[in-house]
Amino acid sequence: xxxxxxxxxxxxxxxxxxxxxxxxxxxxxxxxxxxxxxxxxxxxxxxxxxxxxxxxxxxxxxxxxxxxxxxxxxxxxxxxxxxxxxxxxxxxxxxxxxxxxxxxxxxxxxxxxxxxxxxxxxxxxxxxxxxxxxxxxxxxxxxxxxxxxxxxxxxxxxxxxxxxxxxxxxxxxxxxxxxxxxxxxxxxxxxxxxxxxx
Amino acid sequence: xxxxxxxxxxxxxxxxxxxxxxxxxxxxxxxxxxxxxxxxxxxxxxxxxxxxxxxxxxxxxxxxxxxxxxxxxxxxxxxxxxxxxxxxxxxxxxxxxxxxxxxxxxxxxxxxxxxxxxxxxxxxxxxxxxxxxxxxxxxxxxxxxxxxxxxxxxxxxxxxxxxxxxxxxxxxxxxxxxxxxxxxxxxxxxxxxxxxxxxxxxxxxxxxxxxxxxxxxxxxxxxxxxxxxxxxxxxxxxxxxxxxxxxxxxxxxxxxxxxxxxxxxxxxxxxxxxxxxxxxxxxxx
Ligand code: SF4
Ligand code: SF4
Numbered sequence: 001x002x003x004x005x006x007x008x009x010x011x012x013x014x015x016x017x018x019x020x021x022x023x024x025x026x027x028x029x030x031x032x033x034x035x036x037x038x039x040x041x042x043x044x045x046x047x048x049x050x051x052x053x054x055x056x057x058x059x060x061x062x063x064x065x066x067x068x069x070x071x072x073x074x075x076x077x078x079x080x081x082x083x084x085x086x087x088x089x090x091x092x093x094x095x096x097x098x099x100x101x102x103x104x105x106x107x108x109x110x111x112x113x114x115x116x117x118x119x120x121x122x123x124x125x126x127x128x129x130x131x132x133x134x135x136x137x138x139x140x141x142x143x144x145x146x147x148x149x150x151x152x153x154x155x156x157x158x159x160x161x162x163x164x165x166x167x168x169x170x171x172x173x174x175x176x177x178x179x180x181x182x183x184x185x186x187x188x189x190x191x192x193x194x195x196x197x198x
Numbered sequence: 199x200x201x202x203x204x205x206x207x208x209x210x211x212x213x214x215x216x217x218x219x220x221x222x223x224x225x226x227x228x229x230x231x232x233x234x235x236x237x238x239x240x241x242x243x244x245x246x247x248x249x250x251x252x253x254x255x256x257x258x259x260x261x262x263x264x265x266x267x268x269x270x271x272x273x274x275x276x277x278x279x280x281x282x283x284x285x286x287x288x289x290x291x292x293x294x295x296x297x298x299x300x301x302x303x304x305x306x307x308x309x310x311x312x313x314x315x316x317x318x319x320x321x322x323x324x325x326x327x328x329x330x331x332x333x334x335x336x337x338x339x340x341x342x343x344x345x346x347x348x349x350x351x352x353x354x355x356x357x358x359x360x361x362x363x364x365x366x367x368x369x370x371x372x373x374x375x376x377x378x379x380x381x382x383x384x385x386x387x388x389x390x391x392x393x394x395x396x397x398x399x400x401x402x403x404x405x406x407x408x409x410x411x412x413x414x415x416x417x418x419x420x421x422x423x424x425x426x427x428x429x430x431x432x433x434x435x436x437x438x439x440x441x442x443x444x445x446x447x448x449x450x451x452x453x454x455x456x457x458x459x460x461x462x463x464x465x466x467x468x469x470x471x472x473x474x475x476x477x478x479x480x481x482x483x
Binding site (some may be wrong): 001025052054055057087088089090098099100102103111121123124127128131139140141178180181182185186 | 257
């Protein structure tokens with residue numbers, strides 16, 4: 001682990017490069033992008049205690065906020081927690097300071113992707129990519145296509161084959177995707193600068 | 199009964215109900231019509247963006263939800279059945295209200311106006327508001343004796359920015375209670391189903407689903423009723439414990455109570471056989 005460099009104003013952050021605005025700490029940057037005032041967090045740890053998925057995380061949600069406050073950019077952007085978070089809002093509903101923790105996680109994920117750091121849970125980003133491919137093509141999620149593409153990509157076919165077959169047998173997975181008629185309107189939206197189009 | 203005033207709504211089914219849970223979607227639309235709630239499917243709707251777009255690109259997720267808003271005719275509320283879709287549609291509306299430039303750019307792109315004062319509501323809200331007496335008047339099958347866990351999952355948890363919106367607590371109980379079913383309060387009703395982790399990391403989700411099912415079994419529930427089609431699937435799919443409790447989507451139970459005849463057709467699509475619950479109901483009747 002590298003030593004944190006809290007609140008150093010002389011480092012060229014990607015934010016500085018992007019906006020030309022110097023001197024913003026990681027916390028201020030995240031605050032601006034997420035619209036969430038995470039300085040209000042007083043580490044009561046309700047969020048960490050309430051998150052259903054905390055056992056699979058490397059940092060609890062309150063620790064993630066702490067890392068951001070301390071300016072530990074690399075640690076927080078490469079952690080697993082930001083990818084495991086499903087945005088269920090169990091935490092923000094319990095937070096005494098009404099902090100939108102999920103939107104902080106959203107922001108951190110985007111920053112991780114933009115800054116090209118090592119992704120803490122690569123299989124999850126693969127999955128989201130697969131869903132996006134489906135959305136780009138059809139405008140709607142085609143579950144079978146997503147499952148096939150995803151399993152192929154991460155080589156986890158065997159692990160979940162059983163459930164997949166059961167779902168097929170029960171016709172839970174449609175063979176033919178349901179699609180948007182004016183799909184061009186959708187494809188046009190997929191012009192994210194960091195992403196290669198499918 | 200035929201003289202019930204028909205109320206028109208635009209209806210956003212969302213990907214799960216349109217595909218994985220297609221039959222229950224159809225029966226629900228029929229059921230709604232019996233109640234005088236005319237759900238008119240939003241012409242050429244697209245995915246609300248879901249957590250994947252939200253994760254990967256803010257603009258994309260906003261635009262996907264916004265396209266749906268641009269397709270909704272003014273003058274009738276937009277009804278969503280999936281709680282997540284509802285969140286994304288409402289968040290997009292909030293955002294378009296605040297960011298006029300973004301809205302105008304999208305309007306220009308699509309050459310359609312986007313009404314920002316469109317009312318966006320959940321189907322349960324519609325039922326609770328307009329349908330409770332209609333429901334009782336039209337029920338064909340009593341749900342008396344059915345002990346169910348009202349499973350809301352994350353439906354009731356909202357981002358702070360939507361904190362002023364309507365809260366659904368107790369609505370499922372109001373509606374199914376009106377049909378005679380008995381809510382079991384002491385199970386894990388609000389524990390998240392795992393969402394996409396069920397696809398990416400089943401080993402994280404399986405023990406959590408197990409706990410939810412075990413809590414329902416301990417409370418001696420006959421079934422769980424979910425507000426969301428993805429919860430329905432996750433809870434069935436990731437339950438590897440011996441206790442097999444059927445999981446219904448709310449719309450299935452509704453259609454059943456309103457006398458849908460074709461339920462066998464959609465019941466066989468369940469991963470956990472729900473027929474024992476139905477047999478119990480007919481014995482009680
Ligand atoms: S619940 Fe809120 S105040 Fe408490 S630790 Fe979490 S974010 Fe901070
Ligand atoms: S929103 Fe994320 S961090 Fe919060 S409880 Fe849900 S999964 Fe955990």
